[in-house]
Amino acid sequence: MIVSHWQKLMGHCLDSCTTQNSYKTLENTPPRTLPHRNVMKKTYMSDLYSKYAEKPWSETFQLVRRCMDKTRTDPKPCDPVMRCQQKLNEALNVASVNAMMTRLEMIAKQKGLGSHRSPTETACYLTADLFYLEVLLLPGGGVQDVKVAQHGEAPESNSALCQLLRMKKFKEFSVKLDDLASLYNIPGDSDTKIKVYASLQHLQKDILKISNLPRRLIESDVHVDMVLNGRIGNFVPCREGNPMSIQYYIRPSDVLMEMFCPGEGSRGQVAMVVVGASSTTHMLQMESHILTPPQFDSLGFPVFRPMSEVKTESLPAFFLLKLQPPVPTLNSFIQQMNQITDVTPEADLQVEPLFQLIKQLSLTEKTCESMCDEEASHFHVTLPDAELHSYVFGGAEWKCDLWKGALIHAVPFTHPAHVPALLELLRHQSVINALLASCITRHEQQPGPTYELNCEVLPESAFSFSVTFSLLDSDSLAVLLVSVLDCRQVKCRLLMADLVDPSLDDYISRVLTRCMSIPITMRAIRRRIASLRPPAPQFPEPVCALMAEGSPSVAPHSAVESFPVTLPTALLSPEPMEEDGPSPPSHYVMSVAAAPAVDGANTDAVANPSPCASMSVYSHWGTSSLPAELI
Known part of the structure; x- marks a missing residue:
């Protein structure tokens, strides 16, 4: 039944290509001159269905292939046939x-690549310039x-592409082909593309030299x-x-997510270095810009040749930092980027x-559409210990x-010195975005729940x-x-x-940067x-009873409970935990969530107590595989 349906659809597409002029005449005929237009369409479709209903499956595929290989005055393939062939192959x-x-030949045609089979039909080649x-x-x-051979290089096995084809993930395979084609995404003849590719190779060597320069290790985690x-x-x-x-x-x-659930965490912010086509010409390097042996400036960067x-x-063409995911960027930063590269x-x-x-980047499209018309956006954030906060962003102020x-x-550039x-x-910009995005959740504020904190976030x-x-x-x-x-x-x-601790600003800065x-x-x-507040007064029982009977001027001050910070097993909120209560500024204590008490808690002095410390929470993880709850 399914095969018969697809064959009928294929027959309709083939005849719609071969009889395109007559069918367009039918479509463009005014209703007044064709009163039975709908009846004629149904008759035409019925004839197509009956014509191809009894065709064998092999004959249908041969007919499609002949149509695809047929020489056409228009170099663009027939769209109905392409769509129909794609649906057939996916089914x-x-x-x-x-x-x-x-299937590989269809993917190659969609990506503008050539394709051919080996004489023994044991290999398929997808070719570009x-x-x-x-x-x-x-x-x-x-x-x-699966082997990939780039210009002037020997073929190399590509495990990623091979694995995708073995798992029959053809859409992901097609996306990988786009990344490969982006290396040569420029107009021009083969000589121009060869020169651009050579320039990209020299850029890679310079970036690698800069990356490998010796420097002082700041974090204990080498990758971070x-x-x-x-x-x-x-x-x-x-x-x-x-x-x-x-x-x-x-x-x-x-x-944290990568530590507890390897492979499930985000890779963070990544930039792919590729080339892009330009309507104007740019001077691109054909050899290294870095002196041999390297010389360094006062900041430790290599000195580039004029x-x-x-x-x-x-x-x-120019080089591109292709950002994944894209980055919301302030206009002031965009202007600075243009000044650095001199490329608009x-x-x-x-x-x-x-x-x-x-907000648009953090939330789903459906959620964003429901909030687009609101002047202010309200969000509630649930912390790992079930503490609930409310955050309000004023729409007018942020404009x-x-x-x-x-x-x-993507950010265009032309010189390796532009990259750092x-x-x-x-x-x-990513630090600013991360701080603001931490207040934005998929849950819009709803009436009913009691919030421990009600906050309003405003630009200054x-x-x-x-x-x-x-x-x-x-x-x-x-504030x-x-x-x-x-x-x-x-x-x-x-x-x-009632600020009672002058060192509180230093403490808050350290928590936020970590x-x-x-x-x-x-x-x-x-x-x-x-x-830091004085303890609540303890009243004797008769006084408490009297207060409970209705004295409006006196109210008991309940002691603030200190809940233990826990890291849920599902890691619904995998942020690192902050200091829970007072401790001397020069010390910190580590504790393990949902685990027995640790003997010999770490009370060493903080390596860098400055509020301008490195912006991560990783330094004190060097001797433990678990995150610290206290800083």
């Missing part, structure tokens, strides 16, 4: 060599190996230290047909308030010019915002001012009427304030 199980070959794929097949349609503090981040050269990639930022919650001393080519993005950017961009930006998908400077700006000066809140047992408001000075310096200042979460920091503030 059929790939269980033979011929079926696998047919400067690279090709060789897919070695087994009897029954299995995949033995490379991502957050490396000159280039965690750099992965081009291999197995995959473009160069740079992981330049990662949140503490991502590291452009006049480097062999270059004027080419209609050719696409017009749609400017919106930064908060709106972060100021200082806090407007655009969603950046661009990554520093992207890291700075450039790179600074405030969190206004009130405690349940206090009528006065307090937390957060200033993100750069990607490694986050300073906090608490403004409240957890990168506003809700966790607000919980730490709430508990620290509660611990």
Whole structure:
């Protein structure tokens, strides 16, 4: 039944291509001159169904192949046939060599690649101007190996592509082909593409040299230290047909998730280094810009040779940092990027308030559509110990010019010296985005639940915002001012009427720089304030009874309970935990959630008590596989 349906559909598509003019005449005929137009359509379709109902399956495929290979005046293939062929192949199980070959040929045609079979029909080749794929097949349609041969290089086995084909994940395989084709995504003849590819190879060598320069280790975790503090981040050269990639930022919650659930955490912020087509020409390197042996400036970066001393080519392309995921970026950062590279993005950017961009990127489309018309957005955040916070973003306040930006998908550049400077700006922006996104959840505020904290988040000066809140047992408001000075310096200042601890600002800054979460920091503030207040007076039982009978002027002050911080097994909120109660500023204590008490708690002095410490929570994890609850 299914086969008959697809054959009828195929027959309709084939005849619609061969009799396209007559069918268009029928479509374009005005209703007045054709009163029985619908009846004629039904008759035409019925004739097509009856014509192809009894055709054998093999004959249908041969007919499709002849139509696809037929020379056409229009180089673009017939869209109805392409769509029909794609549906046919997706509906059929790939269980033979011929079926696998047919599926690969269809993918190649969709991506604008050539394809051909080996004489023995045991291999299928997907070809482009400067690279090709060789897919070695087994009897029954299995995949033995996938080899990628780039220009001037020997074929190399690609385990990722091979695994996708073995699992018959053809959509993911097609996406990988896009990444490979992006290495040569420029117009021009083969000579131009060869020159651009050679320039990309020289860029890779320079970036690798910068990445491997010796430097002081700041974090105990080598990978995290490379991502957050490396000159280039965690750099992965081009291999197995995959473009160069740079992981330049990662949140503490991502590291926690990867620690407890390997493979399920986010990779953080990644930039793919590829080439892009340009309507104007740019001078691209044809040899290394770095002196041999390297010389260094005062900041520890290599000294680059002047452009006049480097062999270059004027080419209609530039290099690109292709951001995954795209980054909501303030206009001030976009202007700084343009000044660094002297390359203006050719696409017009749609400017919106930064908060709106972060919200759209953080929430699902359905949730965003329900909130788009609201002036203010309300969210509630549930912490691991079931503490509930409410966060309100005022819509009108976030529309100021200082806090407007655009969603950046790619950053163009032309020189290897641009990369470290661009990554520093992207890291700075990522810190701001991470802090604001920590207050945005998929759950909109609903009436009913009791919130331990009600907060309003408002923009202040450039790179600074405030969190206004009130405690349940206090009528006065307090304001937390957060200033993100750069990607490694986050300073906090608490403004409240009864501030009793002058070192509180230093403590809050350390908590925020280590957890990168506003809700966790607000919980730490709430508990620290509660611990600094004098204990509630203890009344004798007769006084308590008298107060319970109705004395309006006196009310008992309930002691603040201190709940143990736990990390749920499902890791629904995998942020690192903050300090729970007062402790000397020069010490911290580590405890394990949902585990027996640890003998010999760590009370060593903090390595870097400065509020401008490195912005991660990882330094004190060096001797333990579990996160610290207290800093």
